[in-house]
Structures are given as structure tokens and as C-alpha cells.
Amino acid sequence: MIMKNNFLAKITELNSMEQQPTRFGYADALLELGTREKRVVVLDADLSKSTLTSRFAEKYPKRFFDIGIAEQNMLGMAGGLSLTGKIPFVTTYGVFLAGRAWDQIRTSICYADLNVKLAGAHGGLSVGPDGATHQALEEISIMRVLPNMKVIVPCDTRQARLATLAAAQMSGPVYIRLGREPIPVLTTQKTPFNVGKAQIMKPGRDVTIIACGLMVYLSLLAAQKLTKEGISCEVINLHTIKPIDRKALIASAKKTGAVITAEEHQLAGGMGSAVAEVLAQECPVPMEMVGVRDTFGESGQPWELMKKYHLMDGDIAKAVKRAVQRKK
Amino acid sequence: MTYKAGSGHPGGSLSSADIMAVLYFDIMRHDPKEPKWEKRDRFFLSKGHACPVLYAALAESGYFPKKHLATFRQLNSILQGHPHRLKTPGIEMSSGSLGQGLSIAAGTALGLKMDGNRSKIFCLMGDGELQEGQIWEAAMAAGHFKLNNLIGIVDYNNLQIDGPVEKVMGLAPLADKWRAFRWNVIEVDGHDISRIKSAFIKAGQSKTKPTVIIARTIKGKGISFMENQAGWHGKAPNKEEYEMAMQELNG
Known part of the structure; x- marks a missing residue:
């Protein structure tokens, strides 16, 4: 949607x-x-x-x-x-x-x-x-x-x-x-919500960023900055990870030909894995994943931690550029 | 059943057979024609591996035809190796991972009390199962919420897979433990039908506390070569053993 x-x-x-x-x-x-x-x-x-x-x-x-x-x-x-x-x-x-x-x-x-x-x-x-x-x-x-x-x-x-x-x-x-x-707060009073229906928060041509939770905001922020560099990102809010919206994921991957996933979660088995399970079978495209890499967290201020563990908009933007490179 | 299946748990089924007979044919208000009847008493088998005795009680009551008993543990059977509420008429809840049944029973007791429903909730636990911490979390909560409509039964056969309960991980003094968790305790010979029955009647009259009936039982009861043998916890009899067992039971 x-x-x-x-x-x-x-x-x-x-x-x-x-x-x-x-x-x-x-x-x-x-x-x-x-x-x-x-x-x-x-x-x-x-x-x-x-x-x-x-x-x-x-x-x-x-x-x-x-x-x-x-x-x-x-x-x-x-x-x-x-x-x-x-x-x-x-x-x-x-x-x-x-x-x-x-x-x-x-x-x-x-x-x-x-x-x-x-x-x-x-x-x-x-x-x-x-x-x-x-x-x-x-x-x-x-x-x-x-x-x-x-x-x-x-x-x-x-x-x-x-x-x-x-x-x-x-x-x-x-x-x-x-x-x-x-x-x-990203959504408005009018934003609909349907369980199992991924939301295209921003349409784009070159690459798809699929995110959930706080990472949706950071993906939109990254997308905004990348626009200025000439990269058009589609940003999908995959709020329902199960049942997963296969149709929306496949359609977007087909359109852009590259996918980045972003989650505040371990990469193993998380939202990105769920997306990869769909795309690997139905529409394999270059994929980059942003998330926690097989490590525990630690004490710190929330945004300090997000930076240290590479979960910021800048990290998403870097992943986007890697994926765009791989498309070529 | 376990002979046909080639696997299963005869020991703990036999130790609770007398308790189950009293519950299903003397004590519980239930209607096999209307398994979801709102005013029915509920039974939860926390020691899920003893399902052969529950399936037998349900079939005898008329929840499903007895011919299904021969399909126990087989592919496409309505009788799973451990109880599953979505497969078998009359099964209130799925179980098999030990220690979870008393929480389910306590939640049901709480929900029915909220609705002013006067049904009773029974939960059969194994003794080895009481080593699970969740049982004591549930015991604490049931005492705290004064769930007098909840009646637990411990099948105290004193044997678990690895040997005597007291040797593996001791439970004594068991009655004191339950009392300390704010429960009424009734101790009874779990093979004395009339005493089991009066224990249930007494438990049903509790005003403020849940009640546990600690039933002293014999694992493998009724079959001489199975009685008090830990080895018969999770093993099916072979043909010869089956025939001997049937002879003794019918004897």
C-alpha cells in the first residue's frame, strides 16, 4: 500500500x-x-x-x-x-x-x-x-x-x-x-493500518529499504539525504513481519532491483532474514542488511548505542550505496 | 493402547487410573454430547504423557468411539502422543511439556470466577513434574488469588524416568510445601476409590483456598511386573508382556 x-x-x-x-x-x-x-x-x-x-x-x-x-x-x-x-x-x-x-x-x-x-x-x-x-x-x-x-x-x-x-x-x-x-511519530491521524499489509512510506526507483520499528524513521531520513545524491529509495514499513506481505516485497524488489533491510534486532532470523527468505525464493536481488551483528548490547544512552552498533541513517545510506554498486 | 502404538507411557497412566475413574464417572459434571458446555467441570492433564488413561476415560464417557484407542500415536490419529486440544474431543488443553498445566488451570479458575461460573477445575500433576519451577509459580498465584474452585491432584507414585523421585530430586515434605503456598492439603491412598471420592467432595467445599489432593499411588498399578518399576515410565509392552498384563487386569 x-x-x-x-x-x-x-x-x-x-x-x-x-x-x-x-x-x-x-x-x-x-x-x-x-x-x-x-x-x-x-x-x-x-x-x-x-x-x-x-x-x-x-x-x-x-x-x-x-x-x-x-x-x-x-x-x-x-x-x-x-x-x-x-x-x-x-x-x-x-x-x-x-x-x-x-x-x-x-x-x-x-x-x-x-x-x-x-x-x-x-x-x-x-x-x-x-x-x-x-x-x-x-x-x-x-x-x-x-x-x-x-x-x-x-x-x-x-x-x-x-x-x-x-x-x-x-x-x-x-x-x-x-x-x-x-x-x-511518523504516521498521522489518517494513516491506515492493516495487519499483514506492508506500507510504502516513500516510493522510489533505484533501491528498496525495508525496515521496522524505529528503523523506519532512520530509513526515511537516509532516503531523503540520498535523494540529494541522486539515489531514489523506496522505503517500506514492514510492520507485520508475520504473516509477511510477500506480494509487496516481491513487487518492490522487482521494481528497484536491490534491497536493504534495517532492524534494531539481531540479523540472524530477524526481519531481514524473513525478507531474504521471500526474495531468495521469488526474486533474488542484491541485498544488504543493517542490524545487530551477533553481539550483545551494553549500557549507554540510546542514541549512543545506535551509533556504536551501526544502526543510524548514515549506516543505512552506506548499505544503500553498496547495494547500488552491486546492481551494476 | 501403548502395546499397539509400540511406544507410550503405561506406568504413570496406570498409577492415575483410579483417580481418573473417580473423576470422570463420579465427580465431574460433564456432558460428552456437549464438550463445550459452559457449566462443565474442567480437567487438565498437566502430566501429558499419561494421556492413555485420559483417552480411555474420554472414550468410555462417549466423547469419541473406542475404536480410536487402537490408533494412539499413529499418523493421522486423533490421539496424539501427548494431548492436543485441537485434535481430540473432550481434551481441554494441549500439554506435554511438563509443569505448564497448573498455570493453565489457575488461569481458567480465575476466568470462571470472574464470570461467576461455579464450575470446578481439576488438574492432575505428576510428582516428578513438581520439580518444574513453574508449578510453584502457579501454586503461589492460586493461593494468592484464593482460587477455591481449583483442585490439584498429585499422582505421587514416587518414580520418575531416572529413578525414585527422592533420589533424583527430593520433594519431601510435599504436603508442607503446598500448605506453605496457602493450599488445603488432603493426603489419600490413590487406589482407594471411596477415599479418593471423599477427598474430592471435601476439596469441592473449600471456601477460600485451592486444594491439592496428594494421592499416594503405585506406578504401573495392577500389572505385577510393571509395579514400582521406573523402567515402565515410557516403554510399551511387547506381545508377551501385553498378554500377561491383560490377563492380570481382567483376572
Whole structure:
């Protein structure tokens, strides 16, 4: 889907963009669901003040359950609640949700195909000073590999809200990745959101940049700068990594003949891998991947980390130039 | 069933057979014609490997024709090696990875309480399974949320794959552990039908706490050469053993 002009905010340097963490959009959506959808219940594992499920808890105390620091049990209890017709939203940091409770998600949620929604906060390096233990860099891989699971990485707080509302409407397990840090608000009040439909944020001719989460903004910024150098980039927001929008990816790769992927995640098995799985089979073109290269993060300010681990717009631009070279 | 399949778990199925018989034919309110009946009592088999005994109880109840029992563990069978809710009528939940069932049961108990539904929730656990940390997370939560509609049963046959439970990773004092997690505890001979039945009736009357019935059982119960033998945890009988076993059971 190509975005109309009024679907995208003006892209400028970071300090002049309106910014909000995606967990805000999640919290807003839960509040809306509180009134609209009585079956929604929310579970957290002692992080409600950070994940912001505390806002739902204040307004709907009878439908909020703090399970304590016991993620595996939280997943199981959410599964049990779903068996009684509830729509549980399970929330904690991505590392402890997708990682610590992976077998519970596999057997009790995905294999049984239960209607449980998972929101993994603190995704990516931009978590910052908490360091490597709290920076989820693997969830996209380990969630998308599970049958029945859907995986969504919203590009901003507005999209996080829409993704959360959409998840409540869908049946079966959904994983939504959220972030801690304020990130640019790219979409507008009018921007539509459809699960499984990639969004062409900016059309282009020479190369396609496919990104998710915060990296969509950085890709748009890179694309803007590259325009001045005569390289026309198409930028795709691949907010739904599973089910993946094969048609949109193939069409764009065919058109431009080169693809860059950008994600705040390990390269192994992540969004870029998912794209490569499609293109290698259907439309092989030169590909470059921007992401975390088989290393853990560390403590630091979010943007310091993004620079150190080569996840900035400049890194995307370099990858674009390498891909363009390889086309020739 | 395990003889036909050539694999499976006879030991822990036999140790819980009496408990299952009491549950399905004396205690639980359920309707095989309407497996999703809202007011039914729910049963969760956390020790999923003991599914032969559950499949037998479901078939005997009329959830599916008994002829399916001969297809256990075979390709395209509705009876998987471990229970799967999407394949078998009457199975409430998939299980097989140990330690997960009590959380599911606790979540169900919580959800039904929210709705004012007075159904009871039963969850059968193995003793070796209690070594999983998640069981105790769930036990803590069930006590915390005062899930008096939840009844756990421990099939305390004291054997696991690698040997006696106390030798592999001791559980004693088991009753004290559950009490410390704010549960009622009833200890019972797991092969004494009338005592099992009264334990369930008593458990059903709890006002504020979940109840666990610690059922002392014999792994491989009813078949002399299987009784108390860890080796019969996950092994199917051969033809000769099968015939001997059937003779003893029918004897």
C-alpha cells in the first residue's frame, strides 16, 4: 500500500520531530479496549509502571492481574483465561516474555492456538542504560518461528495503538514489539493500518529499504539525504513481519532491483532474514542488511548505542550505496 | 493402547487410573454430547504423557468411539502422543511439556470466577513434574488469588524416568510445601476409590483456598511386573508382556 502524502509526517532531523515511546500507544489502546471490549484482561509481571499497563489497572482493577515476577506462570494463566473467553494482553519486557517463557508460548499458547496477545516492551538496543540483559534483540526470530504466531513491530506510537486494537480483533496469538524510548511519530491521524499489509512510506526507483520499528524513521531520513545524491529509495514499513506481505516485497524488489533491510534486532532470523527468505525464493536481488551483528548490547544512552552498533541513517545510506554498486 | 502404538507411557497412566475413574464417572459434571458446555467441570492433564488413561476415560464417557484407542500415536490419529486440544474431543488443553498445566488451570479458575461460573477445575500433576519451577509459580498465584474452585491432584507414585523421585530430586515434605503456598492439603491412598471420592467432595467445599489432593499411588498399578518399576515410565509392552498384563487386569 502506497501512503498518501497526508499519511506521513514531515521527516526532519531527530530533534525537530515529535517523539513518543511506542508503549504509550499500547497503553492508550488498552484503555480504549477497556470500555469497548469487556473480554479484554491485562496481565503484567511486576513491571506495570514501566510497561504502562498501570493505566489500565487504575481504571479497570478487576480486569488487571499482576502475576508477580513469574513470567512462565503468567503465560499459562493467560492461556487459561483465554479458555474462558477472555482476551488476555500479557505484558512485560521482551526478553522475559519471548525469551524466558518461550516454551510456554510454544506449547501452551501457539500449539494450542489460544487467543492470547503478547506485548514485549523494551525491544531493541534503544532500551539504553539497563544494558544487554534488558535489551531484547532476539524476539522477532524466536516468535516468528512459532506456527500460529503473528509478529508486529509498530513504527511509532500511533501505529502501536492501532496494532493493539487490531490484535484484539484477531483470533489467536499475536506478538507486538514495543520500545522504551521516545521515537519520532511518523504516521498521522489518517494513516491506515492493516495487519499483514506492508506500507510504502516513500516510493522510489533505484533501491528498496525495508525496515521496522524505529528503523523506519532512520530509513526515511537516509532516503531523503540520498535523494540529494541522486539515489531514489523506496522505503517500506514492514510492520507485520508475520504473516509477511510477500506480494509487496516481491513487487518492490522487482521494481528497484536491490534491497536493504534495517532492524534494531539481531540479523540472524530477524526481519531481514524473513525478507531474504521471500526474495531468495521469488526474486533474488542484491541485498544488504543493517542490524545487530551477533553481539550483545551494553549500557549507554540510546542514541549512543545506535551509533556504536551501526544502526543510524548514515549506516543505512552506506548499505544503500553498496547495494547500488552491486546492481551494476 | 501403548502395546499397539509400540511406544507410550503405561506406568504413570496406570498409577492415575483410579483417580481418573473417580473423576470422570463420579465427580465431574460433564456432558460428552456437549464438550463445550459452559457449566462443565474442567480437567487438565498437566502430566501429558499419561494421556492413555485420559483417552480411555474420554472414550468410555462417549466423547469419541473406542475404536480410536487402537490408533494412539499413529499418523493421522486423533490421539496424539501427548494431548492436543485441537485434535481430540473432550481434551481441554494441549500439554506435554511438563509443569505448564497448573498455570493453565489457575488461569481458567480465575476466568470462571470472574464470570461467576461455579464450575470446578481439576488438574492432575505428576510428582516428578513438581520439580518444574513453574508449578510453584502457579501454586503461589492460586493461593494468592484464593482460587477455591481449583483442585490439584498429585499422582505421587514416587518414580520418575531416572529413578525414585527422592533420589533424583527430593520433594519431601510435599504436603508442607503446598500448605506453605496457602493450599488445603488432603493426603489419600490413590487406589482407594471411596477415599479418593471423599477427598474430592471435601476439596469441592473449600471456601477460600485451592486444594491439592496428594494421592499416594503405585506406578504401573495392577500389572505385577510393571509395579514400582521406573523402567515402565515410557516403554510399551511387547506381545508377551501385553498378554500377561491383560490377563492380570481382567483376572
